[in-house]
Amino acid sequence: MSRTSSLAGTAERAPAARRPFRWKRAEALLAPAFLYYFVLLVLPSAAFCVVSFYGRSDTGFFDGVFTLKNYVSVLTDGFYLGSLWLTFRISVETTLACLLLGYPAAYYLAKLSPAARKKLIILLLFPLLLSTVIRVYGWIALLGRRGIVNQVLLSSGATDYPIAFLYTEGTVLLGLVSILLPYMIINITNTLITIDPALREAAAAHGAGPFKIFLKVTLPLSGAGMVSGAVMVFTIAMSTYIISFLLGGPKVKLLGNLIFDSTSSFNWPLAAALSVVLVVATAAACGAMVRLLGSPANGMAR
Amino acid sequence: MASVEIAGVSKQYAGAWAVDRVSITVPDGSFFSLLGPSGSGKTTLLRLVAGFLRPDAGTVRIGPAIVNEVPPHKRDIGMVFQQYALFPHQTVLDNVAFGLEMRGMGRKAREAKAREALEMVRMAGRERAYPKELSGGQQQRIAIARSIAARPAVWLLDEPLSALDRKLRIEMQSELRSLQKLLGITTIYVTHDQEEALAMSDGIAIFRDGRIAQQGSAEDLYERPADGFVADFLGSANLIEGVVARGPQGLHVVAEGEAFRPSADHILRENERVHLAIRPERLDLSGAPGAAQGLPARVESVLYLGSDLRVVLRTRGGALLVARAPSRGTALAEGAEVFAAFKPEDAAIVAH
Numbered sequence: 001m002s003r004t005s006s007l008a009g010t011a012e013r014a015p016a017a018r019r020p021f022r023w024k025r026a027e028a029l030l031a032p033a034f035l036y037y038f039v040l041l042v043l044p045s046a047a048f049c050v051v052s053f054y055g056r057s058d059t060g061f062f063d064g065v066f067t068l069k070n071y072v073s074v075l076t077d078g079f080y081l082g083s084l085w086l087t088f089r090i091s092v093e094t095t096l097a098c099l100l101l102g103y104p105a106a107y108y109l110a111k112l113s114p115a116a117r118k119k120l121i122i123l124l125l126f127p128l129l130l131s132t133v134i135r136v137y138g139w140i141a142l143l144g145r146r147g148i149v150n151q152v153l154l155s156s157g158a159t160d161y162p163i164a165f166l167y168t169e170g171t172v173l174l175g176l177v178s179i180l181l182p183y184m185i186i187n188i189t190n191t192l193i194t195i196d197p198a199l200r201e202a203a204a205a206h207g208a209g210p211f212k213i214f215l216k217v218t219l220p221l222s223g224a225g226m227v228s229g230a231v232m233v234f235t236i237a238m239s240t241y242i243i244s245f246l247l248g249g250p251k252v253k254l255l256g257n258l259i260f261d262s263t264s265s266f267n268w269p270l271a272a273a274l275s276v277v278l279v280v281a282t283a284a285a286c287g288a289m290v291r292l293l294g295s296p297a298n299g300m301a302r
Numbered sequence: 303m304a305s306v307e308i309a310g311v312s313k314q315y316a317g318a319w320a321v322d323r324v325s326i327t328v329p330d331g332s333f334f335s336l337l338g339p340s341g342s343g344k345t346t347l348l349r350l351v352a353g354f355l356r357p358d359a360g361t362v363r364i365g366p367a368i369v370n371e372v373p374p375h376k377r378d379i380g381m382v383f384q385q386y387a388l389f390p391h392q393t394v395l396d397n398v399a400f401g402l403e404m405r406g407m408g409r410k411a412r413e414a415k416a417r418e419a420l421e422m423v424r425m426a427g428r429e430r431a432y433p434k435e436l437s438g439g440q441q442q443r444i445a446i447a448r449s450i451a452a453r454p455a456v457w458l459l460d461e462p463l464s465a466l467d468r469k470l471r472i473e474m475q476s477e478l479r480s481l482q483k484l485l486g487i488t489t490i491y492v493t494h495d496q497e498e499a500l501a502m503s504d505g506i507a508i509f510r511d512g513r514i515a516q517q518g519s520a521e522d523l524y525e526r527p528a529d530g531f532v533a534d535f536l537g538s539a540n541l542i543e544g545v546v547a548r549g550p551q552g553l554h555v556v557a558e559g560e561a562f563r564p565s566a567d568h569i570l571r572e573n574e575r576v577h578l579a580i581r582p583e584r585l586d587l588s589g590a591p592g593a594a595q596g597l598p599a600r601v602e603s604v605l606y607l608g609s610d611l612r613v614v615l616r617t618r619g620g621a622l623l624v625a626r627a628p629s630r631g632t633a634l635a636e637g638a639e640v641f642a643a644f645k646p647e648d649a650a651i652v653a654h
Contacts (some may be wrong), residue, residue: 198387204374205381205402205458206448207354212375216400220391
């Protein structure tokens with residue numbers, strides 16, 4: 001073999017093709033979880049999709065007559081549309097706030113030794129041991145009319161009347177961020193620690209200073225963690241009920257609260273339609289996010 | 303371009319000296335290899351030159367300037383890593399153009415330069431590919447292109463070929479060497495493969511436990527090893543224990559009761575314990591005893607290696623010798639008595 005041809009030929013073998021997936025064994029492993037979710041999630045979801053196309057009934061759950069009435073009122077009534085928009089906006093704000101607050105914390109955690117990081121992550125997860133309801137009541141104790149913050153403000157003379165912190169959008173946002181921030185931090189940290197340190201060294205060796213290394217290597221390669229963290233935070237925020245119920249009260253009604261209100265007034269078909277709209281809106285927003293910023297699976301921003 | 307001068311450099315790791323008072327001068331445009339077993343300090347020294355580590359003592363100069371405190375990105379280096387370290391989120395072209403981009407070059411100019419570098423490593427046409435779409439050998443070519451695209455003053459290579467298979471490795475050795483000559487770039491090359499170091503280098507430093515056991519040209523080290531470690535690490539060597547004695551013709555080495563004349567360039571001290579170091583290919587098994595200096599031995603095993611035979615011998619004094627003999631025309635059987643002869647100039651006398 002001549003030298004040139006051996007260089008071009010033998011040197012460059014493409015990676016071997018993957019072995020085809022073996023379904024039989026995988027199916028068997030999947031079966032228990034699949035069955036569980038099929039019976040308890042897929043079937044009921046399908047049922048409420050169907051119910052959302054029926055009218056309400058004063059005696060039963062629904063009247064069994066096909067109608068688009070529920071969707072028409074959800075998608076044309078300013079009250080429902082306003083709530084959908086508010087839910088979406090608060091969820092986006094929560095996600096952005098978690099990204100901004102979470103990234104630096106995740107970056108710090110990723111720099112630590114595995115042992116030190118483990119300790120801090122346990123600390124980070126600690127609040128999750130406490131029920132959300134209890135934690136949200138903590139905010140009420142702090143921010144209520146006679147809450148600690150107002151007591152301090154009143155007694156110091158900074159204000160003459162208690163300030164209405166509760167039942168505002170800002171307080172709902174505060175509550176959501178305080179509950180959801182750990183999810184974002186952990187998602188980003190887990191991606192940051194998988195970045196090969198040699199990549200940063202390679203960037204440094206070829207002329208990149210610390211800021212450029214972050215911009216050109218670390219940030220794009222942590223895209224997957226940001227997207228998976230954002231999807232998680234956004235999804236939980238969109239479907240929140242208890243946080244907005246306690247901190248938003250009658251003034252900040254998110255879609256989750258309207259669904260609850262509909263069930264309380266026994267309008268099951270309307271609640272079902274609202275639920276379908278919520279699921280579709282959440283899925284669409286997440287799909288757009290993944291498409292725009294890269295999928296969590298492939299580990300790169302493309 | 304610039305020379306690299308390492309003067310009395312030490313670096314401590316977890317209480318041990320990973321690099322211990324090392325001094326090396328790599329002249330402008332030359333190819334210098336750091337050779338040694340793993341953990342001997344060669345990679346640590348390369349990282350000190352790159353600027354990923356700061357020396358605890360001594361100075362590193364690139365050109366006239368001391369760079370001890372200069373971070374890597376201001377050192378004007380190019381580097382090839384063992385596991386390629388290509389940016390997975392960038393195309394081949396962006397990877398290769400990275401150093402140029404960091405040096406502030408505009409898109410058009412840097413892409414032209416990057417294409418030029420890709421041609422040098424015969425990877426033109428794959429500009430739009432992502433690293434994961436390429437084979438290991440191709441990825442390493444891209445990493446090489448990235449490291450030279452900006453024409454840095456110093457080229458650092460950290461075992462760049464160790465992940466490749468043997469045939470590809472040998473091809474890449476000659477390609478790297480001709481690329482280095484073409485660019486005239488001062489090069490420091492870390493390897494644990496002695497053949498690679500011998501084939502490519504103007505100068506070699508052999509590392510052992512953080513220190514330099516010996517440095518010099520490939521021929522220096524091979525023909526005149528300073529000690530048994532160097533002799534055995536670079537190629538293989540048969541080491542025969544002996545002691546320096548004074549005879550009628552001056553100093554000579556006595557081993558297994560036989561007197562061996564030293565070749566001209568050895569400086570001996572009387573009563574010093576030494577090793578005779580003889581390369582396997584320099585042992586001649588074809589002659590009869592008495593015709594030349596040597597040791598009688600018994601054949602313990604004969605291994606057929608294709609072009610030649612590997613013959614393991616046991617001397618009467620109990621030393622184990624390995625000889626290489628041409629497979630054609632050598633008839634040796636286990637248990638045969640032979641005479642292992644060698645010329646004085648083929649027996650290096652090294653410190654015990």
